[in-house]
Amino acid sequence: MVLECRTYLSDLTMWNSEVHDPKTNNIQCSQCTLEPSKRLRLSNKVAIITGATSGIGRATAIRFVEEGARVIITGRRRELGVQVESLLNGGRDGRRCCTYVHADHTKVEDCQKVVEIALKQFGGTIDILFNNAGIVTSGTAETTTEEVWNATFNINVTATWRMSQICIPHMRRQPGGGVIVNNGSDWSVVAGKNALAYVMSKGAVGMLTKQMALDYARDGIRINAVCPGDTFVDRWIERGDFTSRSDESAIRSASDFIPMGRFATPEEIANTVLFLASHESSYITGHLLVVDGGHTAN
Numbered sequence: 001m002v003l004e005c006r007t008y009l010s011d012l013t014m015w016n017s018e019v020h021d022p023k024t025n026n027i028q029c030s031q032c033t034l035e036p037s038k039r040l041r042l043s044n045k046v047a048i049i050t051g052a053t054s055g056i057g058r059a060t061a062i063r064f065v066e067e068g069a070r071v072i073i074t075g076r077r078r079e080l081g082v083q084v085e086s087l088l089n090g091g092r093d094g095r096r097c098c099t100y101v102h103a104d105h106t107k108v109e110d111c112q113k114v115v116e117i118a119l120k121q122f123g124g125t126i127d128i129l130f131n132n133a134g135i136v137t138s139g140t141a142e143t144t145t146e147e148v149w150n151a152t153f154n155i156n157v158t159a160t161w162r163m164s165q166i167c168i169p170h171m172r173r174q175p176g177g178g179v180i181v182n183n184g185s186d187w188s189v190v191a192g193k194n195a196l197a198y199v200m201s202k203g204a205v206g207m208l209t210k211q212m213a214l215d216y217a218r219d220g221i222r223i224n225a226v227c228p229g230d231t232f233v234d235r236w237i238e239r240g241d242f243t244s245r246s247d248e249s250a251i252r253s254a255s256d257f258i259p260m261g262r263f264a265t266p267e268e269i270a271n272t273v274l275f276l277a278s279h280e281s282s283y284i285t286g287h288l289l290v291v292d293g294g295h296t297a298n
């Protein structure tokens, strides 16, 4: 099956035609004069990024737009969502690259609304879904309440499955298929102390990723998970873990257990998501890609 897609060449400010067959991995570009390595990696792709009001989701939205994508971003903190939207729509060529949709992904109707708006806004395709929205909770088998367990699973697992469930039929119908990246954790592959519901939920995200990858491998849909280790996000400051980003000695001693001796940045995780979402990972599906400074190698 051959698909028609368009390659946006920002430096030439023009559109080109590209023909790509996801099943054989053949690409033919009739008019493109640039070397493949100089083309934007997500030219004209449409991506939904859940939970992009801050942290890894926000960094990924910025990275995707830099690489030519148009993104629908979601989250419950409206003010932050609108800020990311304005930042990404302020580019030189005036192209609309980003739409923020206020959504709580624990609600079915909000998940449906996000996909409907994405389809209407950007030409009827969804090429990439990054299931990023999630919460961190703590507790042991004894101290975890039913409320915490349910809240953790509702967003980390059920919303990841639900958004995939809604997007997959569209991806399957598209000639170019689609890509799903789930945000797991290094705790998708190893356990961590005092984080029962979180570890269980991220373990489930890992198996959900593998299961869906098998089920849709013949439909041109690749499904992988990025599994970040500790990544320094603003939420850590809001939570009071650190006073600021320049809280150097506290940050150094807290990250001492990591072989590389530092936390990840959201941009480093975003670069990995970009790789998994782009054509560069065209033969990878069902994979949990750990990005943890060597933590789980221990």
Ligand SMILES: NC(=O)c1ccc[n+]([C@@H]2O[C@H](COP(=O)([O-])OP(=O)(O)OC[C@H]3O[C@@H](n4cnc5c(N)ncnc54)[C@H](OP(=O)(O)O)[C@@H]3O)[C@@H](O)[C@H]2O)c1
Residues within 6 Å of the ligand: 050, 051, 052, 053, 054, 055, 056, 057, 074, 075, 076, 077, 078, 103, 104, 105, 106, 132, 133, 134, 135, 136, 155, 183, 184, 185, 186, 227, 228, 229, 230, 231, 232, 233, 234, 235
């Ligand atoms: N930072 C780390 O060390 C680390 C490590 C491994 C994995 N992760 C994973 O990375 C993902 C992003 O977390 P982060 O570290 O970047 O923290 P963050 O800045 O707190 O980002 C979490 C995002 O999820 C959104 N979200 C949470 N619940 C939601 C809901 N019910 N509906 C819609 N959006 C919701 C938040 O938006 P609103 O608050 O605006 O709703 C926010 O945009 C999570 O899945 C997390 O488990 C993080």
